[in-house]
Amino acid sequence: xxxxxxxLGIAPYEGMRSLMSSLAEEYPQIDFTLxxxxxxxxxxxxxxxxxxxxxxxxxxxxxxxxxxxxxxxxVVEIPVSMYDLLCVLKLAKISDGxxxxxxxxFDNITENARxxxxxxxxxxxxxxxxxxxxxxxxxxxxxxTHCETILCDAVSNEAAKRLGLNSYLITSGIDSIRxxxxxxxxxxxxxxxxxxxxxxxxxxxxGQIGQTLVFDDNGHLFLSTLDNPSTDLLELLxxxxxxxxxENERRITRNLGGMLYSIxxxxxxxxxxxxxxxxxxxxxxxLSPTQMGIRFLTRPEAEADYYNSVFSFAGMIxxxxxxxxxxxxxxxxxxxxxxxxxxxxxxxxxxxxxxxLQNNPLVSVNCSLLNEKSWSFLLEHHNSPLADNGxxxxxxxxxxxxxxxxxxLLAALxxxxxxxxxxxxxxxxxxxxEYTSAMGSLFMDKLCCLSLFxxxxxxxxxxxxxLVSLSLSHLNADLPRQLVGVDPDAFSLxxxxxxxxxxxxxxxxxxxxxxxxxxxxxTAEDVQxxxxxxxxxxxxSPQAENASAPLDLNRTLSEISRDIALRVLEESGGNQTATAxxxxxxxxxxxxxxxx
Numbered sequence: 001x002x003x004x005x006x007x008l009g010i011a012p013y014e015g016m017r018s019l020m021s022s023l024a025e026e027y028p029q030i031d032f033t034l035x036x037x038x039x040x041x042x043x044x045x046x047x048x049x050x051x052x053x054x055x056x057x058x059x060x061x062x063x064x065x066x067x068x069x070x071x072x073x074x075v076v077e078i079p080v081s082m083y084d085l086l087c088v089l090k091l092a093k094i095s096d097g098x099x100x101x102x103x104x105x106f107d108n109i110t111e112n113a114r115x116x117x118x119x120x121x122x123x124x125x126x127x128x129x130x131x132x133x134x135x136x137x138x139x140x141x142x143x144x145t146h147c148e149t150i151l152c153d154a155v156s157n158e159a160a161k162r163l164g165l166n167s168y169l170i171t172s173g174i175d176s177i178r179x180x181x182x183x184x185x186x187x188x189x190x191x192x193x194x195x196x197x198x199x200x201x202x203x204x205x206x207g208q209i210g211q212t213l214v215f216d217d218n219g220h221l222f223l224s225t226l227d228n229p230s231t232d233l234l235e236l237l238x239x240x241x242x243x244x245x246x247e248n249e250r251r252i253t254r255n256l257g258g259m260l261y262s263i264x265x266x267x268x269x270x271x272x273x274x275x276x277x278x279x280x281x282x283x284x285x286x287l288s289p290t291q292m293g294i295r296f297l298t299r300p301e302a303e304a305d306y307y308n309s310v311f312s313f314a315g316m317i318x319x320x321x322x323x324x325x326x327x328x329x330x331x332x333x334x335x336x337x338x339x340x341x342x343x344x345x346x347x348x349x350x351x352x353x354x355x356x357l358q359n360n361p362l363v364s365v366n367c368s369l370l371n372e373k374s375w376s377f378l379l380e381h382h383n384s385p386l387a388d389n390g391x392x393x394x395x396x397x398x399x400x401x402x403x404x405x406x407x408x409l410l411a412a413l414x415x416x417x418x419x420x421x422x423x424x425x426x427x428x429x430x431x432x433x434e435y436t437s438a439m440g441s442l443f444m445d446k447l448c449c450l451s452l453f454x455x456x457x458x459x460x461x462x463x464x465x466x467l468v469s470l471s472l473s474h475l476n477a478d479l480p481r482q483l484v485g486v487d488p489d490a491f492s493l494x495x496x497x498x499x500x501x502x503x504x505x506x507x508x509x510x511x512x513x514x515x516x517x518x519x520x521x522x523t524a525e526d527v528q529x530x531x532x533x534x535x536x537x538x539x540x541s542p543q544a545e546n547a548s549a550p551l552d553l554n555r556t557l558s559e560i561s562r563d564i565a566l567r568v569l570e571e572s573g574g575n576q577t578a579t580a581x582x583x584x585x586x587x588x589x590x591x592x593x594x595x596x
Contacts, residue, residue: 005188008049009034010042010059010067012154013169015477016078019177020058022480027181030188035227038154039063039132043070048224055188058180060172061153062106062132074187078172078180080109085116085170090484091473092149092168094122101149102127104138104156109170124151135159154477161312162303162353164321166466168473171482210281213237217245217274231300232256237278240265244276259283291377293369294385297362302349310471310507311346320347323452328354333419333447336427337436338454341504344427345396347454352392357423362392368400375405379412386416392423399428399439406439410446419447431569432456438591457499457506464495468510472522475514483514489524497531509534565593 007030011017017036024032033054037045042063047070059067060078068075094101102125103113110128117124127142129135136159142150143163150160150167160167214223219238221229236256244250244265254261263280297305306312327334328351336344352362363385365378378384385393401409413419426449428440435453436444444451460467468491472483486494499505509530517526569579580590 004029004031005056005185006031006054007033007184007188008046008054008057008073010046010057010063011036012038012042012060012063013171013477015171015479016060016177018478018480019172019174023174023177023181026178027185029185030181037063037228038158039066043067044221045228046071046073048221056184058184061109062155065106065108076180076184076187077108079176080112080170080172081176082112082116084173084176085113087173087482087484088151088168088170088473089122089124091469091476091482092151093469093485094124094149094151100124101151102142102147103151103170104129104135104142104160105151105153105170106130109153129156136163139163139165158307161307166470168470169477171476173482174480210279212277212279214268214275214277215241217241217276222275230257232298233261236261237263240278241276244278292371292374293366294374294378295364295366296385297364299353299358299362302352302362306346306349306353309343309346309349310503311343312474320452320454324350324354327351327450327452330450331356331423333424333426333449335436335440335444335449335451336425336454337430337440337451339432339456339502340429340500341502342454342456343503344454347452348394348396348425348427351425352394352423355392355423357390357392360390360392361388362394363388364394364396366396368397379408386412386418389421392425393418394425394427396427397429398426398443399437401439406442410443413447433575457502458497461495465491467506468494471507471510472514475510479514482520483517483522484520486522487524490522490527493524493527493531497534505534562593565590 007024009020009024009032011020011034014036017034020034021032024030024034033049035042035045035049037043039062042059043066046057046067054073057067057071057073057075058078059075061080064075064077068077092101100123103110104127105113107128107130110126113124113126116122117126127138129138132155135156139150139156139159140163143165148166150156150165151170152160152167153170157167157169212223212225213221213229213234215238216222219241221234233256236254240252240263245267247265247267249264249266252263252265254263259282261280261282263278266277266279268275268277324347334351336347338344348364349362352358365385370378378386385391395409398406398409413424418424424447426440426443428437428443430437430440436451443449457464465486468486472486476482512530513522513526516530517523565579565583568582569576576587576590580587583590585593
């Protein structure tokens with residue numbers, strides 16, 4: 001077959017990974033290794049893989065620029081072609097003149113963009129940033145001017161999400177990536193394979209069981225056998241460096257994130273080189289039944305949950321941003337209400353990330369998952385999160401609590417002065433036509449909570465086109481082909497759909513449309529095919545096409561009675577008075593029936 005070349009790929013976003021991976025199969029002469037990482041993360045990945053005899057690195061945008069400045073290996077940059085730019089301009093409707101926009105990116109993208117916009121006479125402002133530190137100030141400045149749309153690279157896209165700006169990710173297509181592969185082959189023909197430290201690390205890792213991380217004396221990661229070591233793990237090992245430098249070898253055990261790490265540290269020298277090597281094996285600790293339903297999150301984990309949710313862009317158009325900003329500045333308890341699927345967990349993440357306690361843990365208590373032991377731990381144990389100070393505590397789905405547990409929790413919060421010492425947030429699910437549930441109202445009255453109501457998606461039908469475009473931009477990062485728009489008739493179908501499960505359902509529908517659409521434009525036929533499967537049996541609509549299924553009589557009388565009450569309540573538009581009248585019972589009896 002001839003000589004094979006080792007190529008390291010650093011994709012700045014997940015969608016490029018699949019394109020680069022599939023394209024590498026066309027080049028049998030290339031031994032291709034691929035990771036996902038942007039800017040500093042991408043640089044750290046490249047550094048820890050430097051001693052693997054790679055001939056060249058392929059990356060894109062600001063990440064490629066940073067790699068060129070910090071690596072002795074040749075770096076091939078994946079270009080953003082004129083066609084790639086035209087695709088994102090079309091998706092954002094810039095080419096149709098429907099909205100003004102601003103592009104924020106590094107110069108290796110904005111140079112071609114200026115040429116294209118001048119040629120096509122597009123009304124778009126272009127701002128070039130020199131480093132990742134320049135991105136957020138530029139976006140904050142644009143937010144103050146009420147900028148409508150941001151076109152950006154992966155770095156600017158993440159920052160725009162944090163700031164609540166509508167953003168469209170500029171992606172590179174298959175032809176641009178193929179051009180980079182061809183250039184890499186040319187470079188590989190002339191790349192020498194000299195690695196002075198190769199033998200040193202072969203000997204170092206020979207016969208080791210488990211994983212290895214190596215740091216220099218200043219705590220910089222030099223080598224890792226893990227593809228993507230977590231920040232928490234890196235910080236844990238860095239704290240052990242001073243003690244490890246004082247001894248030739250030491251053994252320790254540490255707990256981190258539900259894992260038990262058995263670690264052996266060793267000081268390794270070779271000539272003028274000096275490093276601290278950590279060899280470790282990780283074993284998962286069994287989940288304690290006393291903490292079932294209780295989850296501890298750091299800020300990076302909360303941010304990851306938020307940015308992976310549909311509300312990372314849906315929240316930008318839902319008219320709650322001002323309320324979130326005001327509530328974030330208060331220390332009062334908060335009740336987040338809304339129908340099923342309106343993004344309550346994501347809103348809690350925003351309140352936490354924007355609040356004054358963002359550098360302290362977020363404790364999420366899912367009331368529907370609490371068992372007897374975890375409930376006892378929550379109320380009685382000295383390590384309960386209720387005993388903490390300066391923590392954000394989120395009680396999700398308080399409607400799942402029994403009346404007895406509800407009173408116990410309220411009493412504990414009052415007796416332990418929890419809401420004064422911590423930031424406490426609750427959420428409850430309300431029915432159509434209501435702004436809170438009976439349980440939510442009780443907590444709001446007892447604890448003087450601020451309230452934040454999340455409107456259902458059907459009340460925002462005018463925002464559907466923007467939400468669809470933003471969703472497609474988000475999905476394009478993971479698709480092998482780029483979607484550039486939606487037919488007007490398809491928009492109409494999406495706007496007129498009832499969306500009984502709101503954003504959760506919307507995200508699933510858009511994900512299916514992105515995969516099943518025949519072309520680069522989603523048609524009305526595509527939407528009809530997907531929405532037809534969404535009109536399943538249930539009590540959310542009295543229309544014939546959404547009619548309820550026959551009652552399941554293989555249940556208790558109490559369960560059947562509650563099902564009937566729920567169906568009549570839906571048909572009555574959420575009006576409990578009308579529902580009680582139709583059923584021939586009092587409102588109090590209806591309320592008790594619904595709480596079972």
